[in-house]
Amino acid sequence: MVSSSQKGLHTLLSANLKKLTITPPSASSPDFDFSEVFGPLTPHHNNSAQSPASTSSASAFLADPPVIYNRSHSFVGPSPRYTLSSSLPLQIQELENESLEIASESESEIISEKKIGPGDFEILRVVGQGAFGKVFQVRKKVDRDDINGGDSDGDGDGDGIYAMKVMRKETIIKKNHVDYMKAERDILTKVMHPFIVQLRYSFQTKSKLYLILDFINGGHLFFHLYRQGIFSEDQARIYTAEIVCAVAHLHKCGIVHRDLKPENILMDVDGHVMLTDFGLAKEIDESSRSNSMCGTTEYMAPEILLSKGHNKDADWWSVGILLYEMLTGQPPFTHANRQKLQQRIINEKVKLPPFLTGEAHSLLKGLLQKDPTRRLGSGPNGGDDIKRHKWFRSINWKKLEARELVPKFKPDVSGKDCTANFDRCWTTMPADDSPGTTPTAGEHFQGYTYVAPNPWLSSDDRKVHNQGEIKEK
Numbered sequence: 001m002v003s004s005s006q007k008g009l010h011t012l013l014s015a016n017l018k019k020l021t022i023t024p025p026s027a028s029s030p031d032f033d034f035s036e037v038f039g040p041l042t043p044h045h046n047n048s049a050q051s052p053a054s055t056s057s058a059s060a061f062l063a064d065p066p067v068i069y070n071r072s073h074s075f076v077g078p079s080p081r082y083t084l085s086s087s088l089p090l091q092i093q094e095l096e097n098e099s100l101e102i103a104s105e106s107e108s109e110i111i112s113e114k115k116i117g118p119g120d121f122e123i124l125r126v127v128g129q130g131a132f133g134k135v136f137q138v139r140k141k142v143d144r145d146d147i148n149g150g151d152s153d154g155d156g157d158g159d160g161i162y163a164m165k166v167m168r169k170e171t172i173i174k175k176n177h178v179d180y181m182k183a184e185r186d187i188l189t190k191v192m193h194p195f196i197v198q199l200r201y202s203f204q205t206k207s208k209l210y211l212i213l214d215f216i217n218g219g220h221l222f223f224h225l226y227r228q229g230i231f232s233e234d235q236a237r238i239y240t241a242e243i244v245c246a247v248a249h250l251h252k253c254g255i256v257h258r259d260l261k262p263e264n265i266l267m268d269v270d271g272h273v274m275l276t277d278f279g280l281a282k283e284i285d286e287s288s289r290s291n292s293m294c295g296t297t298e299y300m301a302p303e304i305l306l307s308k309g310h311n312k313d314a315d316w317w318s319v320g321i322l323l324y325e326m327l328t329g330q331p332p333f334t335h336a337n338r339q340k341l342q343q344r345i346i347n348e349k350v351k352l353p354p355f356l357t358g359e360a361h362s363l364l365k366g367l368l369q370k371d372p373t374r375r376l377g378s379g380p381n382g383g384d385d386i387k388r389h390k391w392f393r394s395i396n397w398k399k400l401e402a403r404e405l406v407p408k409f410k411p412d413v414s415g416k417d418c419t420a421n422f423d424r425c426w427t428t429m430p431a432d433d434s435p436g437t438t439p440t441a442g443e444h445f446q447g448y449t450y451v452a453p454n455p456w457l458s459s460d461d462r463k464v465h466n467q468g469e470i471k472e473k
Contacts, residue, residue, distance in 0.1 A: 116203055118205065118433065121139065121141065121162070123164070124137045124417060126431050127426050128422075132168055136164045138162050161217075163214070163215040165213065166210055169208060170207065183283070188211070191249070191253060193246055195242045195273060195275060196274060198214050217415075217418050219411060220262060221239065221262040223423070224267060224421075230326070231326045235409060237391070237395065239326065241400055242400065247260070250281075251312045251315070255281055256281065256282050256310075258295050260315060261299050267411055270403070291310075293307065298341070300318075301317035306346060313375050316378065317367065319367055320368040332351065333345045357391075359390050360391055
């Protein structure tokens with residue numbers, strides 16, 4: 001039997017479909033592709049056997065460029081690599097049977113008619129593990145009564161492959177990271193960009209938080225950089241340009257990422273990069289500064305290490321470190337001792353390898369200015385100043401943001417559920433979302449539930465829809 005609210009939604013959808021006009025795609029103007037991926041932090045590889053014996057001297061650049069080494073972790077986020085046998089069997093176990101958070105009676109009937117929870121997703125395999133829980137590759141179960149066809153990524157093929165990030169409330173509360181987790185969810189609901197992973201759903205049970213994001217099956221940038229050793233300037237240019245576009249968009253939205261690194265950048269099936277992991281991101285006003293000590297040490301700007309307060313300019317330093325690593329195989333400042341590493345970042349000059357072009361040198365010098373007020377991108381024009389740099393002369397920025405500039409390298413992907421580009425130490429783990437041990441009071445995470453707006457609805461209808469889905473008070 002169909003309820004009155006379902007009839008209303010069907011009527012609304014039918015009315016909008018009648019207004020729909022479909023323009024045949026052309027080679028020069030392809031549609032945006034927001035399909036597939038979110039992933040966990042790629043496990044760190046110990047590559048010392050492959051790396052040159054000396055990396056501290058500038059003379060190391062005269063030989064073959066060094067490759068990625070084992071770096072430190074984010075202060076808030078993923079845990080170190082887990083050593084597991086590749087022979088572990090894949091075991092899919094039943095999800096915990098917990099009650100979802102209950103919407104108030106005053107909220108939209110959409111919630112009471114159709115709630116989203118762990119039972120709506122079939123776990124396929126583990127693709128990562130962090131400090132607060134696991135990241136699973138999942139398939140959304142098809143619901144015949146779902147007006148979206150049971151496949152919210154809109155391709156109609158019923159695959160519905162996503163990444164499900166599961167975090168334990170008890171651990172989050174004990175580590176005093178409630179604000180970080182809430183900020184990650186809130187920021188992801190506000191951002192939509194062709195080079196930023198998209199949040200589809202968020203919900204909670206008595207003991208866990210869940211984020212459902214697009215699954216990007218090309219793997220992490222770190223995974224491909226580790227395999228190749230270094231990228232050519234042409235290859236690095238398009239990746240850096242896409243990262244600059246994404247970061248500039250975040251800054252226009254008043255958001256600072258604060259943990260940019262190859263492990264937090266994914267690659268889709270077409271070779272485009274996607275920013276992910278907003279666990280350390282923060283909304284900061286243009287005139288405000290944050291004094292938090294957070295990030296991954298090798299990528300942290302000097303002003304963060306000096307506790308001088310930081311804002312969006314810190315992200316442009318991290319972009320400079322990213323570019324340096326893509327072109328040389330390692331960050332410019334390295335040391336096994338964290339305190340000595342911090343001193344190097346604060347005091348030492350960046351050594352620019354001679355095999356890079358003068359234009360690459362110029363861009364790196366601009367981004368890696370220790371004084372944030374002199375850093376490229378710190379002015380009133382922000383990322384536009386970076387886009388105008390001569391190293392990006394060959395980039396057509398409008399075509400880039402329309403995903404019309406096709407990267408030469410495409411990851412080897414066999415299908416939407418392919419995990420060949422994720423480390424086997426994750427994908428061979430038992431796929432088990434085990435029951436939470438301790439139910440946690442819900443007051444810490446009020447308003448966590450979210451369903452991405454239906455793309456068929458008009459802007460006014462979306463507003464009403466979202467008020468019903470994510471109303472917080």
